[in-house]
Amino acid sequence: MKVQLERKIPTCPEQLGCVVCQQKFTVPNIRSLLCTDAGLIQGDVCPTCLKSKATGIKCKMREQSGLLLRQAELEHGRSLSLRQRALELLAASQEDITLPTLFTWMGKRLEILAQETQELEAARFGTGNSCACGKRSRLRIVFEEDGFS
Secondary structure: OEEEEEEOOOOOOOEEEOOOOOOEEEOOOEEEEEEOOOOOEEEEOOHHHHHOHHHHHHHHHHHHHHHHHHHHHHOOOOOHHHHHHHHHHHHHHOOOOEOOOHHHHHHHHHHHHHHHHHHHHHHHHOOOOOOOOOOOOHHHHHHHHHOOO
């Protein structure tokens, strides 16, 4: 398993639940997603859990798995999804976890800065959402230059 860094998209809620500790947290500009080796996203990881390193994350996942299994038992098997989620967490906690390095964090910050700069430039020049391809037509540019608009 690994923690993958992604840019927070505009439609992302301000608060999310951590897949590791189940606590709500405010989503930063860079989301930390816990992904299995098969590429399946387990969910977001809060900054507090990220600080606890790989061993802390695995330990918390095993604890959460146990809590979910107990909760599923209390509901006398009516909640198959709780049991299934508990087993998924338990299986995920057995995998090795790779955390992003400092260089990965810096690279993601630079990537986001570059994307935001491009978006600002596109908005400034009015080329952002004018058409599906993001470019103005040559015909329109010719007419504007000749003063026919």
